[in-house]
Amino acid sequence: MKAVTEKLEATVNSTDSGAERAGTDLRAVRRIDELVGQTPLVKLNRVVDDDGPDVYVKMENVNPSGSIRDRYVSEIVTRAVDAGYIVAGDELAIAGVDDSSVAAALLTNLLQLRLRVFAPSHSSKRLLPLIERYGAEIVWTDEDKGLGGAIDAAATWARQAADRMYVDGYRRQAVTDSYADMADELLEALHGRILGAFITSVTTGGTFRHVAKELRETHPALQVGGAVLTDNDFSDLTGHAYNRLRKVSLSEAWEMRDRIAREEGLLLGPKGAAAVLLAIEMRKDVPEQEAIVALNPDSGQRYLGWEQKQLFEVTFHPDSAH
Structure with missing residues (x-):
């Protein structure tokens, strides 16, 4: 107990700030949308065992509005403003x-x-x-x-x-470019470590199409997993080259979410929790020296109190799949 106390005191009394210890580049911004992107990878330490590759969560929930959608919406709108279209x-x-x-x-x-x-x-x-x-x-x-x-x-x-514009998230080049940027920053955060697997939740297949495709250009052997929430199964997965698809019930997702919250201090949404569940299962297929990244697309706080309510109905139009 004494050793633990001394260690805690040493940490508290350290002259290094948390940012210095983590190597974080703190900055001031003029507008909050300047903080879109550059989301962190967080390593899972307790929900995975020591044998096997490390699993990281790409925390898209730390974008300003709380989800990955900041990326493409920001690209579409700011490009239109810069071009004088709006x-x-x-x-x-x-x-x-x-x-x-x-x-x-x-x-x-x-x-x-x-x-x-x-x-x-x-x-x-x-x-x-x-x-x-x-x-x-x-x-x-x-x-x-x-x-x-x-x-x-x-x-x-x-x-x-x-003086009006429709924000079309299915067909604009800005969407493709925003996801390409995410692929680049993900690899940069690994500092040269090989990415062995990338796992997302699956609705329209858009994240696979735009992110996994970019990742496979530099990592052709990349394993790609898709976690399909059974309560959100609107997907036409034809032609999507997932190495593994896994249906995950909402009850499984909630259970994994709660476990990650307790053991890792991360409150993920059900899609992120489902991706982590599949990432853990895919560890056996990935060499130990490589890394696995599971994507958490949105904030877990947004789902608190909605575990037994309508979540996903009427969120996807099949004719606009991408």
């Missing part, structure tokens, strides 16, 4: 009450723009308070037409005036 006072449209809409709501306020979020009336209301707090206007669309109807309504509304 200016202060103009209005953007986006479809779905989801992480993308939260990201867009945050960013439009910063850039003195306005935002309308089009969504089916029966959408999950889990993220609605966040979107409204950032000042976006919600336009409820026909329940029977689903998210596809909301997408059509948003795009149609945006075409009706020159």
Whole structure:
């Protein structure tokens, strides 16, 4: 006990700051959107055993609005502003009450723009308070037409005036570029260590298409895993070269989330927890000297109290898969 106390006192009395110990480059920014990207990799120490490759979590929840969607929304909107396509006072449209809409709501306020979020009336209301707090206007669309109807309504509304723009997360080059940037920073954070496996949750397959493809250009032997939440199984996985797909129930995801929170101090969302679950299972297929990265796309705090409620219904339009 004395040794432990002395060690704690030495740590507290150290003249080095936490940032110095971690080698962190602290900086001041003019706007919070300058903090999009460069998210950390956090090594898991207790939920994995000592035998096998290290497993890291890519913490996309530390982006300003709390999810990976900050990346592509920021790219789309700031490119449009820089090109003069939209200016202060103009209005953007986006479809779905989801992480993308939260990201867009945050960013439009910063850039003195306005935002309308089009969504089916029966959408999950889990993220609605966040979107409204950032000042976006919600336009409820026909329940029977689903998210596809909301997408059509948003795009149609945006075409009706020159001072409007539809934020299309499926077909813009900015989306591809934002995910390529994430692949680069992930590899940079490993400091030359070989990436043996990359695991994501799977909805549209977009993260695989944009991130794993980039990673495989420098790591052709990369193992890619996809964790498919059974309650969010909207995916058309045809043509996606996953090495392994694994269906994960929400109950399994919640159990892993709680274990990671207790043992690692990380509160992941169900998608991130599902990715970690598969990453642990794939360790046997990856050489010990290599690294495994599981992607946590959003904040675990956003799901507290929603474990038994509607989470994912009406969040994906099959005709827009990418």
